[in-house]
Amino acid sequence: MEKLVVIGLGLIGGSLALDLKKRNGYKVYGIDADATHVKKALSLGVIDAETNFSEISDASVVIVAVPVDVIPKVIKKVLDNVSKNTLVFDVGSVKNEICKEVSKHPNRKNYVAAHPLAGTEFSGPEAAILNLFDEKVNILCETEKSDWKILDKALSLFKQLNMRIKMMNPEEHDRHIAYVSHLSHVSSFMLGKTVLGIEKNEQHIFDMASTGFASTVRLAKSSATTWAPIFLQNKENIIRSLDEYIKNLKEFKLHIENNNDEALKEIMNNTNYIKTILNGIE
Incomplete structure (x- = not known):
């Protein structure tokens, strides 16, 4: 054996x-x-x-x-x-x-x-x-x-x-994995942190989780011992992806502030293309 x-x-x-x-x-x-x-x-x-x-x-x-x-x-x-x-x-x-x-x-x-x-x-x-x-x-x-x-x-x-x-090659791996995997974990952790910070009623969080919050924040249950070293080891690629993510969040926020219905729809419709790429993945 x-x-x-x-x-x-x-x-x-x-x-x-x-x-x-x-x-x-x-x-x-x-x-x-x-x-x-x-x-x-x-x-x-x-x-x-x-x-x-x-x-x-x-x-x-x-x-x-x-x-x-x-x-x-x-x-x-x-x-x-x-x-x-x-x-x-x-x-x-x-x-x-x-x-x-x-x-x-x-x-x-x-x-x-x-x-x-x-x-x-x-x-x-x-x-x-x-x-x-x-x-x-x-x-x-x-x-x-x-x-x-x-x-x-x-x-x-x-x-x-x-x-x-x-x-x-290792450099290519680390760059792509930052965009597709590591950024998802950062986003999930920060979404969880944001909701915990502004919604003090835990029962409301539990009751409303079925709206999509539970699936979106699922990765925030991941081990900090595992993920903190990952974020630091791949920091340059993660910072680059976070800069782009923050830019998109600011743009989306601005369109909401300006009641720009058409711009919001355009962003979301264009992003719907992701379902074509991820077809077959649950």
């Missing part, structure tokens, strides 16, 4: 553990800085046993699923301890800084830079679920720097998860 080590037993790491145990029969070992996460993951059957960095040399696969600001340090520590046949990949949603940090490591060829575009607003080992990655996109960066046998192992593993593979 092949050995899979998951470092970081939250939603993504835990869900990968569950799916790969079921689909490929791995024996799954876990590492987490939070001892309560390890205990919870064991009790839920997310992992089979706890391990540590000194015991990963015989692992077939090591997954690094920790916050993005500590991923480079953890990857380098993992690469220090693995065998020449071990696949190491991370799941971080910011790639450029990670790729730069690990580029000079002697065992860089064992590493595959990955970003599975999957998740929920929940966190911790109890958030881990089966089938989270089916039909989701997985972006791989700098695959030319990975040993071809290691990359082939990674692609086989992602195929078992029914993921669709896209290749991007």
Whole structure:
């Protein structure tokens, strides 16, 4: 039975553990800085046993699923301890800084830079679920720097998860993910903050959530421990997207102030085109 080590037993790491145990029969070992996460993951059957960095040399696969600001340090520590046949990949949603940090490591060829575009607003080992990655996109960066046998192992593993593979360079990845994913989270957090600030009656918020507020603010339930490092690691791209977002908000506000019905309709009608792009996505 092949050995899979998951470092970081939250939603993504835990869900990968569950799916790969079921689909490929791995024996799954876990590492987490939070001892309560390890205990919870064991009790839920997310992992089979706890391990540590000194015991990963015989692992077939090591997954690094920790916050993005500590991923480079953890990857380098993992690469220090693995065998020449071990696949190491991370799941971080910011790639450029990670790729730069690990580029000079002697065992860089064992590493595959990955970003599975999957998740929920929940966190911790109890958030881990089966089938989270089916039909989701997985972006791989700098695959030319990975040993071809290691990359082939990674692609086989992602195929078992029914993921669709896209290749991007790290800079391109970080730019696009800021616009499509990271900005959505900022927007959701700030919408939640705004409503909490101006609507003091919590019952009113609950009663009226069905108007669209609940779905729009869903991402504001996401873990701050996960997302604060992401925003800071990808700050230039996020600031650029926020500048454009703020400009559009100011323009929309001005049209409302001026009772400009035609301008409001034009903006909304033009933006309706997004439904064509997102056709088939719930």
